[in-house]
Amino acid sequence: QPSPHPAEHQHCRYNPLRDEWVLVSAHRVKRPWQGQLEEPPAEDVPRWDPANPLCPGATRANGEVNPHYEGTFVFPNDFPALQPDAPAPGDSDHPLFQAAAARGVCKVMCFHPWSDLTLPLMSLAEIRAVIDAWAELAAELGASYPWVQIFENKGAMMGCSNPHPHCQVWASSFLPNEARLEERTQRQYRDQHGVPMLLEYAEQEARRKERLVVENEDWLVVVPYWATWPFQTLLLPRRHVLRLQDLRDSERDSLASIMRRLLIKYDNLFRVSFPYSMGWHGAPTGPHLQEDCGHWQLHAHYYPPLLRSATIRKFMVGYEMLAQAQRDLTPEQAAERLRSLPEVHYKQRPQ
């Protein structure tokens, strides 16, 4: 039975940042699920485990011993996908067989000395310290590398192999696909419309409100109009900001606050430490620091896999891999659910 509500009718939406479409079939969430169930995250992570290479005082794969750090802690990834000194591949002999040099560095950053803490359970001062460390790494590696990708894989479901709260920073000698794509679409948008795409988008969403999740004086979080993952969000500054390192003191504080509010809602949604991959995109660096990057706007993407519960995820498989992403509830429905959740963490609420 087709629903009378137009949001319930299937349609496609355009993602202007990736120049692609998503199929929205909101009625699909009604189908029963008999497929794979995910394991909920372990609840009994020890606060300190000398066998865990991310802990203070623990020994890492390369034999080095971690200091007894008390805040954030950055160290080189012991199994880096990018190394600074890889030789360039030979010349291509055919347009269908093209290779290019790839150089870079991979770092790991622990958010906190405790293994049983996650960002939503940290204090604002602790989250602020993470933000400062991000900005520092972005500036330091960005001095020479064109792209510095800061990302967090949270939860085993997202390929994270260590429960200790941490993120990674991979800096590369090339602009990765997603950066090239956002470079092209943001440049074209400003050329055509005279304003940075995501600055205009934040203004529009602040006014339209139906996809807002949380907002404060400097930031807003929306389920973007073109979200593909069920509870995907986009974190945007209200001011035109190119890079993390350009954030003012007060903007870093308000970022800590809005991140915590978002992440508490995420955890409250299914009463589980919410898995996701998240990461920052900002104007390219290295040689691009000298160029006009005014079409760029700093932003963070959150891509969480869960759909119905702590154990039922969205599978981006067959049709999605071969044709087009498809979502089972509208972005407005997702935003409404997140908006209505309390801003006190379920673990910290008086029972």
Added chain:
Amino acid sequence: QPSPHPAEHQHCRYNPLRDEWVLVSAHRVKRPWQGQLEEPPAEDVPRWDPANPLCPGATRANGEVNPHYEGTFVFPNDFPALQPDAPAPGDSDHPLFQAAAARGVCKVMCFHPWSDLTLPLMSLAEIRAVIDAWAELAAELGASYPWVQIFENKGAMMGCSNPHPHCQVWASSFLPNEARLEERTQRQYRDQHGVPMLLEYAEQEARRKERLVVENEDWLVVVPYWATWPFQTLLLPRRHVLRLQDLRDSERDSLASIMRRLLIKYDNLFRVSFPYSMGWHGAPTGPHLQEDCGHWQLHAHYYPPLLRSATIRKFMVGYEMLAQAQRDLTPEQAAERLRSLPEVHYKQRPQ
């Protein structure tokens, strides 16, 4: 310690079909894995289960009773993401908020009446029947719809919620993202080089041999030079063929044979029913049947998630979602491993 073998040095490779790059960091496979383990597929699937809606004689969600089918069996998806009659969304009031109509149909096709059988364990005649049914559906739905996506999600890891051997067919009123992308890249390639991209690619790979997995008189399977998934393959005809329905009788037989050889190798790799999503891409249909589609070449993509063993998959997460796909062994290494595997299924081998 950097290895002297150049294949071991990280580099990027270009995917001309998707106009994007993949980061190849072959040394990464050496890192230990302490993350999530997958559950191997159930080995005790009953051949016939009246409670399974895909079985002959079973009752489906909509109350209909399946016939006692003996070959392939096609029926409408009871929870379709695409329906023929969805109304068009209202006009867009802003370039960042664009929606478009989406109409279509979703069908399910059982490969065989038995639930405990998979394609690699079927006879050539049974696989040939599947190919004929694919070609028939592609022609029938393609008479009006611009795109007919045939795809198989195999294994719970790939979001498949029913062990009964089956695929899906989603026909849409629009060209999905992947189709638009391959339309653009193949058109540009032919414009620039005068030959269809994938026809030229098949010829090159047949000659270079290092990425070949299996081949016969009409077909070849390679781990493409730009593969992102560890054991991803591309199935290509040697002749210029636009669509499944254009395949000759003998080409359908040789397709059944090469598919079985590939899928037996896949199962033999980790001695498990190998999970994957696969699907067919060919020239668009509907109104496009009237246009010159000579830049297109029929092909199938196989996207299998496993990396190290039956229980260790590749996670395409943080860096991959936010920056660029990254692989942990070279395509040549993957092809060499698949090539060296026996063509007799491990379950059918004399012990």
